[in-house]
Amino acid sequence: MAAPKKSVTKEAGQEKGNGSPPEFTREQELRALRDMLLIRRFEEKAGQLYGMGAIGGFCHLYIGQEAVVVGMQMTLKKGDQVITGYRDHGHMLACGMDPKGVMAELTGRRGGYSKGKGGSMHMFSVAEHFYGGHGIVGAQVSLGTGLAFANRYRENDFVSLAYFGDGAANQGQVYESFNMAELWKLPVVYIIENNRYAMGTSVTRSSAQTDFSKRGLSFNIPGQQVDGMDVRAVKAAGDEAVAWCRAGKGPYILEMQTYRYRGHSMSDPAKYRTREEVEKVRHDQDPIEQVRNRLLAGGVSEQDLKSIDGEVRDIINGAADFAQHDPEPDPSELYTDVYR
C-alpha cells in the first residue's frame, strides 16, 4: 500500500516566523489559563512541600512547560491515551486526575494514585487513560507505541500521545519505536518536549541534530517544530498531528520548544545556565502571562482573573492539606499488588 507521505519537515522556526497561530475563543483562553495555573500552583506547592521534607526522593517540576500539555490535551477525545516520563505532574493534572490524589502520592500516602507505592515518577490512572509516569528515560516511547499498537489492533480510532524530552530523544529504543510505528502506521503522536537541557547537558552539547522535528525523517515520519510556550500554537500543531494519526496515516512528531524554569529536579543547583537566561524566558515568553495578557486586552477584568487564581489556589491548598494529613499506607500494603 503506497501511503501518502507527508515528507517535509517544516523549516525550523517557521511557526514563529509566520506570525500568530489561530486565535482561541474566550472560553478556550479561560480554560487554558485555568489549567495552566492549576499546574503551576500545584508545582509551586510541591516544591514547597519538598523543601519542608514532606515529599521525598526525586521531584521534577513542570513549571514553564505548562502550555505543552494543556494545549495538547485540548486536541484529544475521551479514550485517547497519554504516557510520559518522570516529569509527569502536569500531564496528570491536564488529563483530569485529581490534584489531591497526585499530591498524596508525592507525599507517599494511602490516598495517592498508587496508594503511596509509586511516588512522583510512577502514577497511573486507567480511568483517565493516563498510562504513567515512567522513571526510565525513553521507556515510555516504546510503551506509548504499544498503546497505539493496541488501538490499531482493535481497529478503533484512538490516538496515543507519547511525551518525552530532548534527553530521551537520544535513546535507542525511541528509534526502534519510530521504525515500527511508521512501518505499521500506528496512531501515536511523539511529543518531544525540548526544554533545552537534559538534566545539566544542553541540547547543543548532546545532540548532533538539534532540530528534533527531523528525528523521524529517515523513517518518513512527518514532524513540526512548535512554539511550546504559546498554548495556541501547541493546539494548532496538535490538531494537525492528532488528525493525521486518527486518519490512519501513521505516527507524527511534534517538537515543542519549551523551557523549564526550575532545576532538573529539586536538588539541582542549575549551574549550567545563567539566571539571566531563565529570567528572559520568564519575562518574554511565559505561557500563562501570554494568555493572561490576551484576556486582559480582550476586556476580561483583573477581578475575573483573580477569581480564577483564587479558585485554583483553593484546590491546591486543599490538595496539599489532604496530602499531609492522609495516613501512610497500611503496613499490610507492603506485599500487595506484586501479582494479581
Place this chain on the structure above:
Amino acid sequence: MPIQVLMPALSPTMEKGNLAKWLKKEGELIKSGDVIAEIETDKATMEVEATDEGTLGKILIPEGTADVAVNTPIATILADGESASDLAKAASPAKQEKAAESAPPAAAKTEAPAPKAEEKTPAAPKAVSEPEPEVPAGTEMMTQTIREALRDAMAEEMRRDPDVFLIGEEVAEYQGAYKVSQGLLQEFGARRVIDTPITEHGFAGIGIGAAMAGLKPVVEFMTFNFAMQAMDQLINSAAKTLYMSGGQMGCSIVFRGPNGAAARVAAQHSQDYSSWYSHIPGLKVVAPFSAADYKGLLKAAIRDPNPVIFLENEVLYGHSGEVPKLDDYIVPIGKARVARKGQHVTIISWSNGMTYSLKAADELAKEGIEAEVVDLRTLRPMDTETIVASIQKTGRAVTVEEGWQQSGVGAEIAARIMEHAFDYLDAPVARVSGKDVPMPYAANLEKMALPSVAEVVEAAKAVCYR
C-alpha cells in the same frame, strides 16, 4: 495575615544551610515564582522562590547567617492590603495558624508519620499453589514434539481469546526461527501473527504497552540471549508497574523463547537466564521439561494476568513426549512435579537439567541408590513445599542446572532447604552446575562446561556418603 517563608531543604537529607543572600528587599513586591534569596550548603547553592504573592514584609534571618535549620521562618510576606503593622500580629499565636495553612511549619512535619517503632514489617505471604488437576483416567495421550506442543498451546489460546497475539522476529512468514510458530500465520493472519524488525528493546516495549492497554501479547525472543537488549523493559516496565500503580495497571504478557545452551554456538548464544529472571518480584518464571508441561504451562502462562517469562530449551524442541488429548489441558504455574520417586536422595532440576538428572537416576538405581527427581517446572513462585517434602523423606539433596553456580537457582534451593528442612538433612546440599566460564566453542570444552550425567551421579553418591 502575613505568610511565613520557611528555610527550605535542598534535598531530603539536608538539615541546615547558610542564608547566602537576599535578592529582595523589605517592602518589595513579590510574585509567585520570584527568586527571593539564595541558600547554600557544602554541596550546592540554590535559589529560594516565592510561592505566594505580596510584599516582602520582614527579613527574619539576615544574609550571611550560617547553619539555619530547615523550616526556620526566614521572612514574612504581606498579602494585598496588609501593612507592616500586621507583622506584630504575625508574631502572635494567631499567625501560626495562617502559616500552617499556606506553608505548614516544622510542627506540621510531625504529621508526616515517620516509621513508628512498633510498625513491624509484616511477614511475607506464603505462595499458595493450586493442586494439579488429575488427568482423568483413560485420557487418550498423543505423542508430540515439544515444538508442536508449544504451537498447539498458542493456537488453542488464540482461538479462545481474540486479544492474544504473537509478535517477534521471524514468527510469521518464516514460521519461527525454530519453527515453533508453524502454521499460525496461515490460521490467524498477519494481524495476529506479527513479524518484527530485529529490535528487541523496541518490540518488548511495544508488547508491554499493548498489554497495559489490555491485550495479551505472546512475545517471542528468537533466543533469550537477545532479550538482554530488552531487559530494562522486562523488569522496569513489565514486572514493576502493577506495584507502582497500586494495583491499578499491570500487564498480562508472555515472553517466550529458547534459553540456555544450544550446541556449538559459543558464549554469546549459550547462556542460562533462569536465575536472572527468578530474582525479580512481579515476574513469574516457568521452565518446563516434558512435552505435556510445555503445553499445559504455556496455556496457563498466556491466561495468567501477570508477566510470565517462559524459558524454553532449543535442545528439547525436537524431543517427543506424551501429551493428554484434552480440549483444555492446563498445568498450574508454581507447582513442581515429582518426576521419579525414590527414597535415598533428592535431585532437583528443571528444563534441560532434567535430562542429566533422570539419566543419573537410572545410573544410580543400578548401584542401589533410589533417587527422587523433582522437576521444578516453575522457578518463581518456587514450590518450596514439594522440595521440602522430598528432603524430609530422603535427607539429601543435589541441585542440577546449566547456569552458573554463583547466585544461581541451585544456591536459592540450597538456602530454602536449609531454612525449612535443616533438621532433616543428613549431608550438605550439593550443586551441579555449568562451569564458571563463558561457553567455549570447541566441542570438547563445551561438553566440559556443561553439567554431565557423571557429575550428577558423583554428587548424589557424595551426599549419600557412597
